[in-house]
Amino acid sequence: MGILVDKTTKVLVQGITGKEGSFHTQRMLEYGTNIVAGVTPYKGGQNFQNIPVFNTVSEAVKKIGPIDASVIFVPPTLAAQSIIEACLNGIKLIVVITEGIPQHDMLKVHYYLRKYGCKMVGPNCPGLATAGQSKIGIIPNSVLEPGIVGLVSRSGTISYEILKLLKDSGLGQSSVVGLGGDPLIGLRFKDVLEMFLEDEQTQAVVMVGEIGGSDEEDAAPVVSKLIKKNKPVIAFIAGRNAPEGKRMGHAGAIIMGKSGKPEYKIQKLQEAGAIVVDTINVIPKTILQELSKINVGK
Amino acid sequence: MNLYEYQGKKLFQKYGIPTTQGIVINKDQENDYIYLQELMQGLSFPVVLKAQVKVGGRGKAGGIKIAKNNEEFMKYTKQIFSMEIKGVKVNKILIDQYVEIEKEFYMSFIIDRTSSKTVFIFSPVGGVDIEEVAEKQPEKISKKYLDELDLFDFQIREAILSVYNENLDHAKKIESVALKLYKLYKENHCILAEINPLIISKNEVLALDSKIITDDNAFYYIDDELEEDEERSVLEEEAKKQGLAYVELNGNIGIIGNGAGLVMYTIDLVNLYGGKAANFLDIGGGARADKVKQSVQLVLKNPNVKGLFINIFGGITRCDEVANGIIEAYEEKRYDVPLVVRLQGTNYEEGKRILEKLKEKINFELTESAEKGAEMIVSFVRNRE
Numbered sequence: 001m002g003i004l005v006d007k008t009t010k011v012l013v014q015g016i017t018g019k020e021g022s023f024h025t026q027r028m029l030e031y032g033t034n035i036v037a038g039v040t041p042y043k044g045g046q047n048f049q050n051i052p053v054f055n056t057v058s059e060a061v062k063k064i065g066p067i068d069a070s071v072i073f074v075p076p077t078l079a080a081q082s083i084i085e086a087c088l089n090g091i092k093l094i095v096v097i098t099e100g101i102p103q104h105d106m107l108k109v110h111y112y113l114r115k116y117g118c119k120m121v122g123p124n125c126p127g128l129a130t131a132g133q134s135k136i137g138i139i140p141n142s143v144l145e146p147g148i149v150g151l152v153s154r155s156g157t158i159s160y161e162i163l164k165l166l167k168d169s170g171l172g173q174s175s176v177v178g179l180g181g182d183p184l185i186g187l188r189f190k191d192v193l194e195m196f197l198e199d200e201q202t203q204a205v206v207m208v209g210e211i212g213g214s215d216e217e218d219a220a221p222v223v224s225k226l227i228k229k230n231k232p233v234i235a236f237i238a239g240r241n242a243p244e245g246k247r248m249g250h251a252g253a254i255i256m257g258k259s260g261k262p263e264y265k266i267q268k269l270q271e272a273g274a275i276v277v278d279t280i281n282v283i284p285k286t287i288l289q290e291l292s293k294i295n296v297g298k
Numbered sequence: 299m300n301l302y303e304y305q306g307k308k309l310f311q312k313y314g315i316p317t318t319q320g321i322v323i324n325k326d327q328e329n330d331y332i333y334l335q336e337l338m339q340g341l342s343f344p345v346v347l348k349a350q351v352k353v354g355g356r357g358k359a360g361g362i363k364i365a366k367n368n369e370e371f372m373k374y375t376k377q378i379f380s381m382e383i384k385g386v387k388v389n390k391i392l393i394d395q396y397v398e399i400e401k402e403f404y405m406s407f408i409i410d411r412t413s414s415k416t417v418f419i420f421s422p423v424g425g426v427d428i429e430e431v432a433e434k435q436p437e438k439i440s441k442k443y444l445d446e447l448d449l450f451d452f453q454i455r456e457a458i459l460s461v462y463n464e465n466l467d468h469a470k471k472i473e474s475v476a477l478k479l480y481k482l483y484k485e486n487h488c489i490l491a492e493i494n495p496l497i498i499s500k501n502e503v504l505a506l507d508s509k510i511i512t513d514d515n516a517f518y519y520i521d522d523e524l525e526e527d528e529e530r531s532v533l534e535e536e537a538k539k540q541g542l543a544y545v546e547l548n549g550n551i552g553i554i555g556n557g558a559g560l561v562m563y564t565i566d567l568v569n570l571y572g573g574k575a576a577n578f579l580d581i582g583g584g585a586r587a588d589k590v591k592q593s594v595q596l597v598l599k600n601p602n603v604k605g606l607f608i609n610i611f612g613g614i615t616r617c618d619e620v621a622n623g624i625i626e627a628y629e630e631k632r633y634d635v636p637l638v639v640r641l642q643g644t645n646y647e648e649g650k651r652i653l654e655k656l657k658e659k660i661n662f663e664l665t666e667s668a669e670k671g672a673e674m675i676v677s678f679v680r681n682r683e
Contacts, residue, residue: 076515102516103409104487110414111447138583140613140644155559156583161611161642161668181558183489184414210559213411239562241547241569242578245300245353249543249558249580251515252411278570279669280563 002130003150003175003195003202004093004119005069009134012060012070012091013038014082016048020097021073024138025049028071031135031144037064057089069093071127071136080105083120087112095136096122096180100251106184113186120186124250126156126178139163139176147172149287150196152189153208154179154215154252155238162206162236162280169284174201181250183212189219193233197225204232204287207274211239212253212260217268227273230297232290234283235274237262299512300352304392306508313482315475315493317505320394322350328379338368341393347374350390351383354427359383364396397504402495403462404428405476406509407483409490410443416483418442418454418476422462424495437461449480471503472496487516533577533600540592542579549574551675552597552606552635554590556581556615564609567672573679576603584614590623591630598633605636605679609668612643619645621652628656636661636678640671 005011011028015021016038026049028035035051037060044055054060061067070086072079072094079098086094087109094113101123113120121128127137132146143160145167153159156178166173177192179185189207196202205226209216216237223233240262242248244255255261266276275286301309310317327333349361356362361383363374381388402424410417421439423431432439442457454476458469475496483491492509530538537544543558551568553575555561565575577600581593597603610620624639637660641649646666656662661678665671 077518100515102487103489103513104484104516107409107414107416108447111445114445138614142643143613153559155557155562157555157557157560157611157613158563159559160613161560164611164642183411184409208559210562215411218412238559238566240566241575242562242565243545243547246545246578247514248545248562248578251513253558253562279567281667281669 002133003192003199004128004177005130005134005136007032007034007133010034010036010066010068011136012036012057012067012086013051013073014057014070014086015073016040016051016053017043017046018073022048024073025051027138027141028135031141033134033136036067057085057091061089067091069095069136071095071097073097076100076102079123080109083109084112087116087118092118094118094120094186095125095127096120097125097127097137099124101182103184106182110184121177122180122182122185124182125180125185126159128175128177130175131173137178139178143167144176145172148174148201148203150174150199150202150205151176151208152179152192152196152205153177154181154210154250155208158208158236158238158280162208162283165281165284171284171287174199181252183252185252188215190215190222193219193222193226196231197222197229202231204234204291206283207233207235209235209237209265210250210253211237211242211248211255211262212250214259216265220268220272223269223272223274230294232287232294233274234286235269235276236280236283237265237276299514301508301510301512302350302352302390303348303508304350304390306510307505309482309486309510310505310508313478315478315482315505316503317508318394318397320392323375323391323393325379325389328375334372334375338371341371342395343367344396345371346394346396347371347378348392348394349378349381349383349388350392351386351388353384353386356383361388397497397499397506399495399497399499401498403472403497404431404494405472405479405496406490406492406494407480407488408492413443416444418444418457420457420461420476424497428494451477468498468503475503475505486510487513489513533596537596540596542593542596543582544596545578546600547575547577549576550602550604551679552576552600552603553609554579554581554593554597554606555609556583556585556611560609560611564607564668564672567669568607568676571673571676573672573676576600581615585619587619587623587626590620591626594624594627595631598635603635604682605675606638607671607675608637608639609671610639610641610643612641612645616645617641617643617649618652621649625652625656628659633660636675636682638663638665638671638675638678640665640668642666
């Protein structure tokens with residue numbers, strides 16, 4: 001059982017007929033994700049890989065019945081509306097892949113998420129997966145392998161690389177969540193770490209942070225809880241050499257004045273008991289060492 | 299985008315926020331005496347000369363001067379144009395009318411990342427760094443998180459009156475400025491819209507400074523006029539036109555990678571092994587050969603670059619496309635800098651085969667490990683020094 005999804009989770013794809021949407025729907029189906037419907041306005045009535053396409057989310061829910069999760073592949077100017085549409089139609093988990101959504105649009109989105117109690121992952125993220133069961137988003141299928149490590153990350157490519165290292169080392173992964181590189185995101189480190197705390201399959205956690213914002217240090221109390229529960233936390237922070245005031249690709253990766261500096265994040269995570277690594281290639285080895293210490297302790 | 303003070307004040311005027319109406323002089327007008335003479339005839343001294351830079355601490359660095367006559371005006375103009383404030387050269391000076399300050403306030407609307415809400419911040423302690431006020435006199439700061447979709451006037455009123463009720467006439471005028479600032483903040487997709495200080499002078503409110511940061515994701519809403527004055531290097535300007543995410547840094551090892559996080563990590567690795575990165579360049583997900591080629595060409599245009607490290611972990615991005623892009627760039631021009639390419643993931647074997655032929659031409663290494671790659675490029679560059 002994964003922390004957010006499993007093989008029974010019914011998934012809707014918004015923007016299913018677009019270039020990105022259709023490509024990744026194909027990959028998700030190959031992984032075994034239970035995709036039940038797609039939405040593209042005014043393309044209703046078509047089928048994509050035997051998946052029915054509807055004009056609106058409301059139409060999809062009427063025909064298919066309740067839907068658990070939606071994944072958004074809609075261009076940035078329209079994406080906020082699509083998220084709100086999913087939210088108003090009772091979908092409780094919304095995964096937003098789109099990059100470049102204006103922040104003022106996201107302020108509106110967050111108002112509706114609060115009001116209707118919906119969870120959002122992203123935007124500007126690779127999505128999430130429960131290894132061996134279901135994948136929602138664009139994480140390459142080839143790097144996923146069921147196992148014991150939970151991964152939560154603000155960076156797509158680095159997480160793919162770590163997933164591969166975990167797969168090759170035989171540790172594998174329990175659940176994976178890509179939080180997204182934007183300033184205003186849905187689930188944050190602390191939310192996902194809380195889920196790993198309760199998840200039986202997860203025996204160790206890797207968190208990949210980066211400069212900007214305060215989500216890493218805000219998660220420090222949950223890191224302490226994980227350590228107390230004998231679940232080691234390995235952390236990595238990207239952007240240690242980034243200059244102040246410059247946006248490093250991700251809209252959220254920017255140091256402004258005192259806020260968002262890597263030294264502070266690293267210090268707070270270390271104080272909470274996380275092992276902060278300088279390079280990612282040592283992550284599997286570090287996890288194995290920590291797990292063996294715990295076993296000796298038992 | 300971070301706006302200059304004078305640009306922010308133009309926006310203030312557009313939204314009916316009372317502010318000073320200054321004149322901007324450019325560095326290339328510094329020696330144009332006829333122009334400056336004419337300009338001075340129109341001024342009524344004293345005037346304030348303010349360096350236009352987008353970094354904080356301008357006042358402390360001497361970037362603000364009061365000139366009482368022509369002589370002082372000429373002297374300070376020269377002085378300020380020759381300054382560097384936190385490494386930023388001064389290219390523009392704003393000449394503002396001098397005004398008597400009776401009281402200073404702080405006011406801003408900002409997007410708060412933690413709560414995902416707009417916050418209105420107000421303080422009767424203005425003209426100083428607000429973070430300092432927050433540390434030393436937190437009771438003098440009022441913060442209002444806007445929970446609803448819209449802002450109501452009474453929310454602003456509550457916030458202002460909770461920390462300032464000495465003069466209700468002033469408070470009323472401050473409220474009116476706040477509502478106009480909110481309109482500006484929303485319509486221009488601001489991440490931050492700040493007036494510090496907002497002052498009382500002769501019983502009227504006046505915005506003496508502006509700090510406006512707009513959202514780059516909302517560039518299509520932003521005035522082109524504001525865009526023109528952005529502080530970018532020549533290569534950053536070129537990158538923007540080509541749609542490449544490029545930031546210039548001050549080292550000598552060129553960096554290209556796929557994914558913002560991976561590129562940041564690559565820069566960190568190069569630094570970890572004792573080198574210094576010359577830039578940040580993210581080709582994004584699923585880049586084709588032509589984009590890779592453009593990226594290589596752009597990075598190698600920087601004369602400081604003495605070595606290039608390309609770090610690719612292929613997912614949607616295909617290693618063979620990347621390899622073809624590199625080959626195309628090197629076929630078009632003979633670059634004399636060592637190259638290290640790290641490839642992993644989708645179509646890795648194919649990419650490797652394509653790149654083999656580069657070995658005859660240049661100092662080139664291929665690796666599967668990002669860490670090894672960083673170590674190699676640093677030692678290549680060091681050996682050439």
